[in-house]
Amino acid sequence: MTNSTIITDSCGFTFQRRQVQGGTKPLEHWGMDSEYGVLTDVLIGPMDHYSWQTGNAMSRRSIRLGRKFDFAIAKQQYQDMLDMYRTAGVKTHLLEADPHLPYQLYARDSSVMTPWGPVITQLYSPWRRGESKEVTSFYHRNNIPLYDVITAGSFEGGDFMVLEPGVILCGYTGERTSEAALNQMKGWVEAEGWEFKSYQFDPYFLHIDVKVAMLSDKLAAVCKEAVEDELLDWFKSKQIDVIDISYKSMLELGINVVALGKDRVLIPKQSTEIIEKSKAAGLEVFAPDMSMFTSGGGGVHCMCQPLRRLPANSNGIK
Numbered sequence: 001m002t003n004s005t006i007i008t009d010s011c012g013f014t015f016q017r018r019q020v021q022g023g024t025k026p027l028e029h030w031g032m033d034s035e036y037g038v039l040t041d042v043l044i045g046p047m048d049h050y051s052w053q054t055g056n057a058m059s060r061r062s063i064r065l066g067r068k069f070d071f072a073i074a075k076q077q078y079q080d081m082l083d084m085y086r087t088a089g090v091k092t093h094l095l096e097a098d099p100h101l102p103y104q105l106y107a108r109d110s111s112v113m114t115p116w117g118p119v120i121t122q123l124y125s126p127w128r129r130g131e132s133k134e135v136t137s138f139y140h141r142n143n144i145p146l147y148d149v150i151t152a153g154s155f156e157g158g159d160f161m162v163l164e165p166g167v168i169l170c171g172y173t174g175e176r177t178s179e180a181a182l183n184q185m186k187g188w189v190e191a192e193g194w195e196f197k198s199y200q201f202d203p204y205f206l207h208i209d210v211k212v213a214m215l216s217d218k219l220a221a222v223c224k225e226a227v228e229d230e231l232l233d234w235f236k237s238k239q240i241d242v243i244d245i246s247y248k249s250m251l252e253l254g255i256n257v258v259a260l261g262k263d264r265v266l267i268p269k270q271s272t273e274i275i276e277k278s279k280a281a282g283l284e285v286f287a288p289d290m291s292m293f294t295s296g297g298g299g300v301h302c303m304c305q306p307l308r309r310l311p312a313n314s315n316g317i318k
Contacts, residue, residue, distance in 0.1 A: 014145030017117055022191035026115040030144050030308050033115050033165045035214035037309035038261030039090050043138065044304055045107035046097035047078045052296040053102060053127075067295050074292035081266075081288045081300065088260050088286060093142070093307060095134050103128055105293075106302045108209070109156040110135040113306050116192065117147035119185070124154040124176045144307070148188060153178035155185065158207025158302060163214060165312050167195045167238070171208025174200075199231055209301050213255050215283060216263050217312065219243070221274055223250035243281065249273040256299030260286070261309065266300050268293075 007016040018024050026033075030041075052069045085092050098104055110131040111118045120136055123129050139146060159177040161169045168189050172182045182198060189196045205211060205226065212231075213221045218240050224232060225247040235242055245255050254271040263283050267275050268290035275285050290300060 013140050013143065014117075016148050017145050018148040018188060020191075022193060024116040024147070024192060027117050027145070030113070031115045031117060032113050032162050032306050032309035034217075034309065034312035035161055035163055036216050036259040036261060037312045039088075039258070039306055039309050041091045041093060041307040042085060042304045043093045043095065043107050043111075043135075043307050044082065044085075045095050045105040047074060047105045048097035049099050049102050050074065050105045050296075051102050069296065070292060077289050077292050081290065081303075084266060084286045084288050088264060088266070090260065093138070095138055098130065098134055101128070101130055101134075103298075104131050104134070106158075106298050107135070107305045108158050108302045109207075111139070111305055112157040112160045114147055114162065114189075117145050118305075118307075119147050120149040121155045121157055122150045122153065122181065123156060150181050150184060152184040153181035155181035156207060157305060158209045160185070161208070161212070161214065163197075164217075164238070164240075166193075167197065169197045169199065169208070169212070171199045171201055171212075173203040173205070175203045176206055197234060199227075201227070206297075207302075209256055210253065211250060211255060213257050213259070213301065215243070215257070215259055215265050215278060215281070219281060221245050221255050221257070221277075223247055223255060226250055243274070243277050245274055245277070253294045253297075253299040256294075256301040258300050258304060268299055270294060271299075 006014060008014050082092050095104065095107060109121065109123060111120050118139055120132055123131060154177060156176045159171040163169045170182055170185065172179060186196045186198065199208065211223050211226050215221055220235060220240050221243045224244045249271065254274050257274065258266040260266055265278055265283050266286045267278065269287045270291055275287060278285055
């Protein structure tokens, strides 16, 4: 079997640059080798047609408690978030809006970025599956070659973390991310010589980024009450310190945050517990008001897909 499997279209765009036997070269400009390297470019979903849906426990809880979605407030909060990214030196790239996709805002799920290029995923909910069209078109328009496309089952980006150089953490519930699709991704990653840690959890929590976030080098936020000792022991074996976040805060998406690099973190204003603990750990916090989105079941981590992070060992030097 040949190791050369690059697949391109008639215009020269690469839909699969993954080498079957491993050894795929990292992209020169795009890509990431950690969750905490300096973020320079990020992909954000559009909110043009966003509204609360009943596909997750958080939005159902908000509706049950009588909370109301206000599009005008949401639009201002969204703009404030974009402004904070730009203040932090991050270039924002926006997907083109499709009126049939109310949760297209959550760009985390429809693709994932790896050191070797983006992977187009397969969304679990039928009403979200159309999101793959625009995200694939985005990579095509910007000539960012794809590493590959998940075909074995459902796989969503909220379960996938390029935790640190050489290590992927991937959660799965059997729903949003299926075991078959997880194993497909695992085979690709392990062929590249990286460790792939699988972690199974209850479907109630949707994605692992509700429970776990890397804040900086060797520092993670985790809701210890919501994970098994096995995962905590694994973090310890990696010499990753854990800031414990309460179960109540986790349910309100208090762990759904974005590391910006250089000990800076984007955290929703409402997530007071993790803001206080991050500052106590010496981190700089950017805190936009995101209440219209967290009440609908998604936080700042859900809304973004990193396109480029500087290598974790570069200390932010380009």
